[in-house]
Amino acid sequence: MPEIHICEVGPRDGLQNAKHLMPTEAKKAWIRALADAGLREIEVGSFVPPKLIPAMADTCEIVQAAVKIKGLKVVALAPNLKGFQRAIEAGAHKVTFPVSASRAHSLANVRMTPEEMVEEVRKCARHPHPGVAIEGAVSTAFGCTMQGVVPDDDVVRIAAALAEFCDGVALADTVGYANPAQVKRLFGRVKEKIGEKLEGAHFHNTRGLGLANALAAYEEGVRHFDSSMGGLGGCPFAPGASGNVITEDLVFMFEAMGLSTGIDLEHLFAAREILAKGIPEEPIYGHTPLAGLPKGFGAHA
Numbered sequence: 001m002p003e004i005h006i007c008e009v010g011p012r013d014g015l016q017n018a019k020h021l022m023p024t025e026a027k028k029a030w031i032r033a034l035a036d037a038g039l040r041e042i043e044v045g046s047f048v049p050p051k052l053i054p055a056m057a058d059t060c061e062i063v064q065a066a067v068k069i070k071g072l073k074v075v076a077l078a079p080n081l082k083g084f085q086r087a088i089e090a091g092a093h094k095v096t097f098p099v100s101a102s103r104a105h106s107l108a109n110v111r112m113t114p115e116e117m118v119e120e121v122r123k124c125a126r127h128p129h130p131g132v133a134i135e136g137a138v139s140t141a142f143g144c145t146m147q148g149v150v151p152d153d154d155v156v157r158i159a160a161a162l163a164e165f166c167d168g169v170a171l172a173d174t175v176g177y178a179n180p181a182q183v184k185r186l187f188g189r190v191k192e193k194i195g196e197k198l199e200g201a202h203f204h205n206t207r208g209l210g211l212a213n214a215l216a217a218y219e220e221g222v223r224h225f226d227s228s229m230g231g232l233g234g235c236p237f238a239p240g241a242s243g244n245v246i247t248e249d250l251v252f253m254f255e256a257m258g259l260s261t262g263i264d265l266e267h268l269f270a271a272r273e274i275l276a277k278g279i280p281e282e283p284i285y286g287h288t289p290l291a292g293l294p295k296g297f298g299a300h301a
């Protein structure tokens with residue numbers, strides 16, 4: 001088993017924020033290439049109304065294709081019971097529910113307070129879902145473009161509520177406000193409260209701190225990370241900034257430290273070419289693919 005577990009969220013988080021649409025067949029080819037590179041978990045889409053996010057309109061078809069890939073855990077996002085039911089029907093192995101810790105962000109996005117959204121997820125957890133894991137992701141956990149500061153106490157409270165009925169809980173820096181000191185403090189506090197239920201870290205690279213934050217979370221005991229190939233999707237609030245923490249650089253960091261990810265970097269670069277071909281208009285980022293691997297680099301994969 002790899003020491004570090006990486007979930008590729010580019011097909012969901014990246015494409016959802018991209019300015020251009022990626023054709024369904026290109027998505028399927030990219031997901032296959034990601035799995036070939038050794039990614040064992042991929043968030044492939046979101047069961048939101050297609051009118052709201054046209055880039056996710058083909059999520060059902062994408063899930064159905066992805067579950068045919070041997071050994072791949074297929075994750076989808078759902079905002080409510082209807083989305084959850086669609087995810088289960090399509091065959092997703094795991095469903096992530098975002099719950100914003102920012103009141104302002106939650107009201108604007110889902111017209112519910114964070115507490116009401118927690119109850120929505122509780123309702124989903126009560127709905128029969130044999131073999132499907134549920135993750136509660138506390139989004140805007142490190143700050144919010146609408147509200148500014150998000151109090152740690154709010155994050156701890158929401159994470160604790162989600163831990164009552166979710167299989168795992170993640171903390172997400174949705175808008176790229178986090179810094180490493182804050183990451184250590186908040187992951188430490190939430191872990192104290194919910195222990196092993198705290199699983200994942202989801203960082204954005206908006207201000208270039210994605211890797212630093214991932215390392216800080218690692219030092220707090222986190223072993224599950226979300227990232228996106230090429231930092232796909234950018235940031236609507238920061239022109240020129242990449243989206244999620246970049247998979248290629250995250251894998252390189254951990255492998256260079258001697259920590260296995262199970263991912264082969266050369267194959268990952270090949271998957272990046274398939275991504276670039278599938279959505280050629282969209283900028284993609286990343287230092288490691290541009291610089292290449294250092295001479296004598298001994299990957300653990």
Ligand SMILES: [Zn+2]
Nearest residue numbers: 013174202204
């Ligand atoms: Zn995100």
